[in-house]
Amino acid sequence: MKAVFILRGYEANCEPRVTEQGKFAAQVVFTKVGFHPEASYRTLGDFDTEDAAITHAKKFAEDWLARKA
Incomplete structure (x- = not known):
C-alpha cells in the first residue's frame, strides 16, 4: 500500500514501524x-x-492538515 501522500502542500509520510510485538505502529x-x-x-x-x-x-x-494547513 502507498504510504506517502501529498496533501495540502505537505508530504505526509505514513510509513508504519514494526513493534517488538510484531504489530505495526501508525505514525x-x-x-x-x-x-x-x-x-x-x-x-x-x-x-x-x-x-x-x-x-x-x-x-x-x-x-x-484540515486544522493546521
Whole structure:
C-alpha cells in the first residue's frame, strides 16, 4: 500500500514501524513540499496489519492538515 501522500502542500509520510510485538505502529511525518520535516507524530496506535496502520496515519494526517494547513 502507498504510504506517502501529498496533501495540502505537505508530504505526509505514513510509513508504519514494526513493534517488538510484531504489530505495526501508525505514525506520520509532515514535510512542507520542498522544505525540511515540520511535525512528527510517532505514537498513533498499534495495528495488526501494515495497511491498517497506514490507513489510520493517513486519516490522522488529513484531519491534522484540515486544522493546521
